[in-house]
Amino acid sequence: MCTEECLRHAASPQAEVSRRAALTGLAAAALTLGPSQPAVASRRQHTVRDLTHPFSTAFPTFAPGEEARRGPYKTIPDDGYYMQEWRIVEHTGTHVDAPVHFVPGGRTATQLTPDELILPAVTISLARRATRDADTVLTVADLRAWEREWGRIPTGAAVLLHTGWDRRATSAAHYRNPDAQGTMHFPGFGADACEWLLSARHVRCLGIDTLSLDPGRSTTYPVHFTLLGADRYGVENLAHLETVPARGATLVVGLIPWEQGSGGPARILALS
Template sequence: MCTEECLRHAAEITASPAAPPPVSRRAALTGLTGLAGLAAVAGGALGPATPAAAHGSSTVRDLTHPFTTAFPTFAPGEEARRGPYKTIPDDGYYMQEWRIVEHTGTHVDAPVHFVPNGRTATQLTPDELVLPAVTISIRRRAAHDPDTVLTVADLRAWEREWGRIPTGAAVLLHTGWDRRAGSAQRYRNADAGGVMHFPGFGPDACEWLLSARGARCLGIDTLSLDPGDSTAYPVHFTLLGADRYGIENLTRLETVPARGATLVVGLVPWEQGSGGPARILALA
């Protein structure tokens, strides 16, 4: 559980200035100017924002799927496996042994996942992992069109209602797809040719969030930041190429307010990790 000390620490990190992470050459070419630091995150059309963690009445929302051997993976055969390692009758204590690929369950995509010499899980800094979050929903559209993507028009419409997306925020895309996670067949939603169909970020929306709003992280409640029918993965290349990170297989995004939440990304610093399973919490 997150103690009061933890909540205070999250608030301090979110409110304090921090130097932006290095920006790749690709990001520079797309017009990124870097992040001004989390002190500037609170700025925007609605004026200074107070981190949710600073309020004693904040609620912690768990956006993480339980890590199980049955959770669907991007490709069949990548599912986690586990077995006994130590038992109380035989050894006096209990431990399991797991076999996993790093991109299983609710997990982070670090830049090195798609970018040679990109930063690894151990190189993502604490100030990048506690950040303000906005939630944008395309759930109703996704219910009728599994190939739908978030567009720049969607982002502009959201800002007309909720105000400017803060610099350095995590932008979370709620599609409602997490409700299918109990069935690998429904979650992957592959057609007869093996092409998957689920919603994602559109490449134009990703580029706009980086260049116009300085987004630090994109998150989604599906198997991939890119839509399921993508074969070129432009969102992955653009986001990770800009030295930012992604989060996939989130859940319960409907419980996170459109703005005003603080995201806590509990990424294990896996050695040389291309990302990895993480506990994701939202405070609002």
């Protein structure tokens, strides 16, 4: 409420000067902002892409017999609420490989810090080559060619390898792709490419849409030993990498802090 004192002040010459000054300032601000720019900037809208396969008992695992199992634990008719009981191997579905997975004394899932789990991402595609050669790997030459087109891979980034293999995940035989001797065949990171990404670009994470960072026919797993041995982590069985831009995305790795975990299932999102 305005008192008589306040009304007299509002009618005074000094108040008129103040009003004129305020209006002049607002007009200048409006010219600066432009006719269509709001005074308060709107929040940037992100596109969020889910790179996670649904966690199910049917999802293929690296070795037969490791598939997840589930059953009823509590039911609404009997207990008044619903819960399931699961039996899983940590490296099932879309999941993280923590350093301890291959390195004695390496860090566990609980020791990966939040700032390591939100990071810039680049996506490199070998999908066309993989349709012709299931054993193809990412090479240093591929990385240099990608950088000529898209620019330098950022320090501390996640490098995501799109092979198109996620389309096969509805069939364990198609996804593992074993030959008559049982050797699996699917694409992966080359050992030299992994070493170059660590030494020359200091990346934080490698991710792929297959069962393993190493190609399926590998028996020595050099990419795992090199990456996890450098105290970095990997993400396997990603989905929909074709929807992630080559650069400019942010990867969000929703890893559950599994106690003493060698990694574990995670919800993986890409924001751009």
